[in-house]
Amino acid sequence: MKQKGKQFKIKIEKLVYGGKGLGRLNGRAVFVPQVAPGDVVIVEETSRKSGYSEAEVVRYLERSKYRTTPRCPYFGRCGGCDWQHIDYESQVRFKRDILEENLQKIGKIKRPNIEEVIPSSSPWYYRNRAQLKVRNGKVGFFAKGSHNVVDIDRCYLLKEDIHDIMPKLKELLKELPSEPSDFHIYSSSKGEVLLKIVYSGRFKRINLTLERVREILNLNVVGFGIYKTGGDGYPERIKFFGRDFTYEVIDKFKFRVSADSFFQVNRFQVGNLINRVSRAAMEQQYMLAGDLYCGVGTLTIPVGRYVHRAFGVEASFSAVSDALYNKDINGLRNITFYCRQTEEALSIVKDYNPDLVIVDPPRSGLNQRVVRELSQIPRLRKIVYVSCNPSTLARDIALFHQFGIDMEKVKLIDMFPQTYHIEAIAYLRKVK
Ligand SMILES: C[S@@+](CC[C@H](N)C(=O)[O-])C[C@H]1O[C@@H](n2cnc3c(N)ncnc32)[C@H](O)[C@@H]1O
Known part of the structure; x- marks a missing residue:
């Protein structure tokens, strides 16, 4: 039997990055999930570490004024969301506070200039893709901090056409000879759906047509693929049926996005991100722009319109192929893309000698050598640093x-409503 931990009363002071609330017991930090300031x-x-407790x-003795009723019946059990119990306006404000505190404490900036906060125009139905877990006939997301799948029949963060896809995926499961570990689903702004069926171990041959998948899911599925999780944890393609790409149209730009390429997940915020990054290139006259971690060229192509020349660096072969295609369909001839790890492309970057650099790395950020060499x-x-x-x-x-190189200002763009995740665009300027 689990031993009972010590019980005590605390007041939640604030939320921290990771989503938990912070309270104190005799000065000692205590982190608590699903609370509000x-x-x-x-x-x-539940656990005692050096310097803090979980x-x-x-x-509840008193409830925060920032609380609201969670919309989703699975909230609290499902690990997909953190903050549905907090009203959206307050979520964004708390994210701003967390960003400010990180810039003060870790970034050593006394008064960071948070120039703009851009909420998502809808805090629901914003995600264009999901990685759903499958275990013993259940389809859903992992429970917080565990690998147990919470069986769900809908998710209000997902785009309308895919928000209640789970029961249909369960129907699809019945026609698969072996159970996959994941379904990755992506629905473009035009409602074209790409599905990946991902296996982590051995699996039997699948005899399923695109028409049948389309019929079961009752969606405009343009292609589906069978994948196997490789040693690096990334799904490796075994076979694809139908078209393995779709298009996104954002303002005046069109992007081909392949099943294996990254694209921004919040469909209401991609245009704002493009606008805020390319505005930096437009406001001052730059000659040459480099876009590191460029994906399918989502930022390189819009920025390319305001500079003489631009180049992008991206590690994924699939994304670079899309980027090369995208510069053509958007009529830009002044852009080159390189399929390289940024760390291995630093000599190319130096040879270009750009006056504007955009970086949009994964959560781990930049490595020290990249910072030094840039x-x-x-x-x-100028450096425009897009960060998640x-x-x-x-x-x-x-x-x-x-x-x-100093930070002039930063903008918070809320890409991930109902979760603790924070996206920011920092504008850095060379001062020496
Ligand atoms: C956050 S996404 C940004 C993509 C793009 N800027 C956009 O807005 O769509 C990060 C991208 O970096 C790529 N990537 C990850 N590690 C990389 C590395 N070490 N070097 C270059 N690209 C990398 C990923 O494949 C992904 O496309």
């Missing part, structure tokens, strides 16, 4: 500062 709660300690709510580019004037992790952003900003 202002909640007064009796908690039970705890769970046993009873800082040493002779012609460099305020801690690594702040860490990298502190390092850039050591090399004579």
